[in-house]
Amino acid sequence: MRDLQITTTGPIVDKVNYVGASLTVDSVTYPARMRGRGNYTWFLPKKPYKVKLDKSTAMFGFPKSKDWALLANMLDESNIRTAVAYEIGRRIGRWAPRSVFCEVTLNGSYQGLYQFIESVEVQPGRLEIREMSGGDTGGAALTGPYVLEQDAYFVDPGWITPLGNEMNYDVPDVVGVPQQEAYIQNWINSFERLLVTGDVAWLQYADLPSWADWYLLQELTKNYDSQWYNSCKFYKDQGEPGRVVLWPPWDFDQSSGGWGAQQIPRSGWWTRQQRDQRNNWLMYAVRSPVFAGLLKHRWQTIFLPALADLDAYITTLADDLREAQVRDRAKWFGRPPALHHTAPFISSWLTVRKGWLTTNL
Known part of the structure; x- marks a missing residue:
């Protein structure tokens, strides 16, 4: 769990116009620009963001890039479903976006638990294919x-x-x-x-x-x-x-x-x-x-x-997020999570689903 302090030069009001920003984590500040992202999720109270650093940087030890995203996960009150799916993707030997969970403060206002994540880009360490240009016409x-x-x-x-x-x-x-x-x-x-x-x-x-x-x-x-x-x-x-x-x-x-x-x-x-x-x-x-x-x-x-010990991953991830989850829920929900938004439920659900697929594929 990391603390991420963000200061912007103005409000982030849409998904088109970038606003100047600075991101501070572990006492290091990174100049950047930010805008909104998402479709349906952009209209929820807790906003997701696109982050473009001024300089390609290996944030949190991941391969260098300017392009990142801050996922709000407001539809997933457990906050872990996307991380679990991508963990499965990596376990089967393919690239899937890596992420770090952060508690975000934006312009002095606590915004709750976010997932700072690699976006899908044609770049070394992400989608490693040739990047076309406008001159590729024949x-x-x-x-x-x-x-x-x-x-x-x-x-x-x-x-x-x-x-x-x-x-x-x-x-x-x-x-x-x-x-x-x-x-x-x-x-x-x-x-x-x-x-x-x-x-x-x-x-x-x-x-x-x-x-x-x-x-x-x-x-x-x-x-x-x-x-x-x-x-x-x-x-x-x-x-x-x-x-x-x-x-x-x-x-x-x-x-x-x-x-x-x-x-x-x-x-x-x-x-x-x-x-x-x-x-x-x-x-x-x-x-x-x-x-x-x-x-x-x-x-x-x-x-x-790849799924053999997924329960342990889910348990560890949920334990790491537990205290931040309480603060995030106080900010955005004001109530306990529904049963299906808890880590034990997700773990059990995937176990039963795995068995069903094994029988029916």
């Missing part, structure tokens, strides 16, 4: 990698596929580079058509291990957004024809037994279900015997060993 350079996000809020530049999915550009920002926009739109639209129509050729254009790992993590935790709805990040790798790599994970504040005020069942499928008019890629993927077989194999050989 040849192999044009083929990627393109980082995209399916997000129904659709607040960032992008396009809606012919089959109804909202694709948001992430890296590069291809707006204004017509060659890049045309290439990635045509590629994804074609891939999606193969997948949704049941053409087995889709398997050639998907990095299947990443698809299996992303799906299993989402289904294990019953992540609310994972029905190809929000915060579904992926990238098309470089090369022709290339493949869709379904990773990294992001946003688990509504998962592992709790969607805000709602306690959710431990059994039953979630991620593979159709949600609305958009075509859920995972619903079609699990129909493939090849993919279904890979899910069973990776669950047995990779996920189950």
Whole structure:
């Protein structure tokens, strides 16, 4: 647990305009800029923030970067669901954002418990792929990698596929580079058509291990957004024809037994279900015997060993946060947490969920 003191040059009023800021932790001050972040969560009383340091820095011992986030976790009163999901991601051998919990004071006002976390960026130590530039308009350079996000809020530049999915550009920002926009739109639209129509050729254009790992993590935790709805990040790798790599994970504040005020069942499928008019890629993927077989194999050989002592991690994390949780709750809630927002419940819920998946995959 760390104390993070933040002073800004003015109020942070939206998700567009950065405000000058200084962050002080362990008696060291870092100049930065800050703005709001999040979609639904930005309109909650406890605000999440985007942090951009003036200088690339190895905050809390993590790889150097200018780009970080402060997650408020107001929908997850336990504060630990996102950290637990990313711990599972790292245990299966993939990069997932690392974080430190801090008690934040903003301009002299106590703001409670926050998660200071790596954001998803194409950088050494994070998403380690080539970063495209606006000059990549031909040849192999044009083929990627393109980082995209399916997000129904659709607040960032992008396009809606012919089959109804909202694709948001992430890296590069291809707006204004017509060659890049045309290439990635045509590629994804074609891939999606193969997948949704049941053409087995889709398997050639998907990095299947990443698809299996992303799906299993989402289904294990019953992540609310994972029905190809929000915060579904992926990238098309470089090369022709290339493949869709379904990773990294992001946003688990509504998962592992709790969607805000709602306690959710431990059994039953979630991620593979159709949600609305958009075509859920995972619903079609699990129909493939090849993919279904890979899910069973990776669950047995990779996920189950990684989950063996997860209870100990959850207990230790909750113990570390206990005193700060009391202060955070006094600030924002004024009442004890519901049962499904407690660490023992989350631990028990995941254990039962693990058993259900072992039986039903």
